[in-house]
Amino acid sequence: QVTLRESGPARVSGTETLTLTCTVSGVSLATSEVSVSWIRQPPGKALEWLARIDWDDDRAYAARLQTGASGLHISKDTSRNQVVLRMTNLDPMDTGTYFCAQMIYGHHAYELWGQGTLVTVSS
Amino acid sequence: SVLTQPRSLSGSPGQSVTISCTGSATDVGRSSYVSWYQQHPGKVPKLILFDTYKRPSGVSHRFSGSKSGNTASLTISGLQAEDEADYFCSSYAGRNDVVFGGGTKLTVL
Numbered sequence A: 001q002v003t004l005r006e007s008g009p010a011r012v013s014g015t016e017t018l019t020l021t022c023t024v025s026g027v028s029l030a031t032s033e034v035s036v037s038w039i040r041q042p043p044g045k046a047l048e049w050l051a052r053i054d055w056d057d058d059r060a061y062a063a064r065l066q067t068g069a070s071g072l073h074i075s076k077d078t079s080r081n082q083v084v085l086r087m088t089n090l091d092p093m094d095t096g097t098y099f100c101a102q103m104i105y106g107h108h109a110y111e112l113w114g115q116g117t118l119v120t121v122s123s
Numbered sequence B: 001s002v003l004t005q006p007r008s009l010s011g012s013p014g015q016s017v018t019i020s021c022t023g024s025a026t027d028v029g030r031s032s033y034v035s036w037y038q039q040h041p042g043k044v045p046k047l048i049l050f051d052t053y054k055r056p057s058g059v060s061h062r063f064s065g066s067k068s069g070n071t072a073s074l075t076i077s078g079l080q081a082e083d084e085a086d087y088f089c090s091s092y093a094g095r096n097d098v099v100f101g102g103g104t105k106l107t108v109l
Helices: none
Strands: A003-007 A011-013 A018-025 A035-041 A048-054 A059-061 A071-077 A082-088 A096-104 A109-113 A117-122 B008-011 B017-022 B034-039 B046-049 B063-068 B071-076 B085-092 B098-100 B104-108
Touching (some): A003 A096, A003 A109, A018 A096, A048 A071, A048 A082, A048 B098, A059 A071, A082 A096, A109 B034, A109 B046, B008 B017, B017 B104, B034 B063, B046 B063, B071 B085
Parallel strands (some): A011 A117, B008 B104
Antiparallel strands (some): A003 A018, A018 A082, A035 A096, A048 A059, A071 A082, A096 A117, B017 B071, B034 B046, B034 B085, B085 B098
C-alpha cells in the first residue's frame, strides 16, 4: 500500500525559504513510472498544481509560476524516499495547504494524496 | 484559475447534475487528460474521473465524463446526499503543465 506524508513548517515569513518534504512509503521513488507532484490549495480556494518529479529525475514546473517571482525547486532523495519542494520569494498569497500526490503516470491525474500540510506565510 | 467552472450548483436527490469545465484550445481542447476530483470539507481531494471519462477502481458508475471542444463535463446521476462536495476539474496543458478549475460547490437539496 502506497502512502504519502507531507511535513514542513506551519509558519514562515516572506524572507525565508519554505522547505516541504513528502515521505513516500510502499513504493520506491526509483521505480519506473513513479511520479510525485506538489499541489496546493489556499484556504477556501481552488487547487493549484506546482511541480512534478519523475523516477528518472525528469522535472516539470507550473508555467504560471515560472514567469512570476516565485522561486520553485523540486528534488528527490531516493535513499530516504522523499520528495522535497523548496519555495523562495514567498508572499502571504502562498498560504495554503500543500499536498503531495502520486500521478497515474502519463495520465496527469492524481489518485494517491497525502493528508496535506497547512503553511501560513507572513509578510 | 485557468479552467472555468460554475461556482455552485444544486440538485435534489435522485436527479442528475452536470458540472462544466471550460478551458481553451491549449488545454481542454487539445487534451484527453481531463480529470475530476471530489473534495469534502476538510478532506483530501479524491480522483473520480481521469482521461475524460475513466473511473478509478471503486468510484461509483453514477459519475461519468465527456468532452466537447474546449469544455469538459462531469455528470452525476442519481444524486445522493453524500455527493454534496466541491468538485474540481484539471487538464494537461502541454509542456508538462497541469491546470485546475476554480471548483464547483455542489449542494444536494
